[in-house]
Amino acid sequence: MTTINLIAYKTESGIWAFDHEHQNTKNEALCNGTELVLDWYYKMLSKTDPKPMDKMDIVASTEKFGDMITTLYQQSTTDLGTTYKDSLLGKDVWLCPWLQSYFGIKPDKLYVGFELVAENNDEDYRWLSEFTDAELEDVLNGI
Numbered sequence: 001m002t003t004i005n006l007i008a009y010k011t012e013s014g015i016w017a018f019d020h021e022h023q024n025t026k027n028e029a030l031c032n033g034t035e036l037v038l039d040w041y042y043k044m045l046s047k048t049d050p051k052p053m054d055k056m057d058i059v060a061s062t063e064k065f066g067d068m069i070t071t072l073y074q075q076s077t078t079d080l081g082t083t084y085k086d087s088l089l090g091k092d093v094w095l096c097p098w099l100q101s102y103f104g105i106k107p108d109k110l111y112v113g114f115e116l117v118a119e120n121n122d123e124d125y126r127w128l129s130e131f132t133d134a135e136l137e138d139v140l141n142g143i
Contacts, residue, residue, distance in 0.1 A: 003062075003065070004103075006020060007117060010042075016034070018030065033094055034095070041069070062110065068111040072087070082099065
């Protein structure tokens with residue numbers, strides 16, 4: 001099983017980005033529609049729109065894990081990146097070749113979990129799976 005853990009942060013320009021020790025990565029953009037999907041998950045977890053410097057912990061794995069929230073299914077791939085379909089939202093997620101360099105392959109499926117990063121806050125993280133169906137429906141209707 002290969003798993004990656006990223007702390008994504010919302011930038012002033014409205015996209016999400018991350019830093020990672022792999023390839024000494026700094027400010028790697030999550031864009032081309034991926035930022036919209038991340039906005040949705042942030043809103044599901046926090047019940048507020050994300051603003052610059054908000055953060056989410058993202059875990060992506062080639063195998064299912066206990067706190068996963070969604071599955072990404074590979075739709076198409078080129079040397080420029082890979083497009084996945086988010087099983088919960090039905091939206092496209094584009095991931096750049098950096099992912100392949102980390103995993104060593106372009107995974108057919110990725111299992112993903114999200115958690116808010118509480119800055120200067122004693123609250124525990126709140127996983128999407130803890131929401132009631134009514135709470136999820138309220139947020140979905142607001143999108």
